[in-house]
Amino acid sequence: MPARVSETFVLRTYPFREADLIVSFFTRDQGKLRGVARRARRPKSPFGSGLERLSHVRMAYFERENAELVNLSGCELVESQFGLQSDYSRAVALDYFTEITEQLLPPHEPNERFFRLLASVLDHLRSGGEVWSGVAYFSLWAVRLAGVFPELRVSHESAEIAEEMFKTPLKSLSPRVWSKATASDLRRQLVRTMEHHVERRFLTVPLLEAL
Numbered sequence: 001m002p003a004r005v006s007e008t009f010v011l012r013t014y015p016f017r018e019a020d021l022i023v024s025f026f027t028r029d030q031g032k033l034r035g036v037a038r039r040a041r042r043p044k045s046p047f048g049s050g051l052e053r054l055s056h057v058r059m060a061y062f063e064r065e066n067a068e069l070v071n072l073s074g075c076e077l078v079e080s081q082f083g084l085q086s087d088y089s090r091a092v093a094l095d096y097f098t099e100i101t102e103q104l105l106p107p108h109e110p111n112e113r114f115f116r117l118l119a120s121v122l123d124h125l126r127s128g129g130e131v132w133s134g135v136a137y138f139s140l141w142a143v144r145l146a147g148v149f150p151e152l153r154v155s156h157e158s159a160e161i162a163e164e165m166f167k168t169p170l171k172s173l174s175p176r177v178w179s180k181a182t183a184s185d186l187r188r189q190l191v192r193t194m195e196h197h198v199e200r201r202f203l204t205v206p207l208l209e210a211l
Helices: 088-104 112-126 131-145 156-167 180-198 205-210
Strands: 004-016 020-027 031-037 056-062 070-079
Touching: 004 031, 004 088, 004 112, 020 112, 088 112, 088 131, 088 180, 088 205, 112 131, 131 156, 131 180, 156 180, 180 205
Parallel strands: 031 070
Antiparallel strands: 004 020, 004 056, 020 031, 056 070
16 A cells, blocks of 8 residues: 555664664554564664654554554654653653553554654753653653543642642643652552552663662
8 A cells, every 4th residue: 555654753673684674653643553674773764863752753564454464665754762861750751752652552453642652752852851740740741641531539738739730731830849759659659550550560660760
């Protein structure tokens, strides 16, 4: 069938054969997909630097009927997250966003609001926004948009934070001092809910808790 071009966030890549990559990516219009990027590991790759973690790209790909993997033919870079890699806390947050998106969302199921959520938190980090507010905002909306939002059994202060984040866009949140106890209180329940939903333990949670 003809090539499709989708606005995409790259999630993960895995080596495949001598010069290829398996790419997991999240599209605005088709949901989460996986595909083969031919010759992506060669110096003159048609993908350039567009397959880096959480790169925002326009991905061109072919879909074959009943095939598990699509064939990727190239991508155009819209926004790179490379500038966030030099800051440890922001780099760990990127890992967390990637892991949640990869494990929480089912394949081939469009989720426009989750796509916009990713775009919003990444813009927040690039513009120098506070890391923990971005992580908490993403976690709250991730479980809501995935349909597994729990009954919050947290402290009054944590409940106020959650309520504010559901009513206020990330860029408009009022500055607040995040205590370690409050952040842990809210984070612990949300992460436990997500881990129960996907039946696995998230790898980046211990790193986030150590910050």
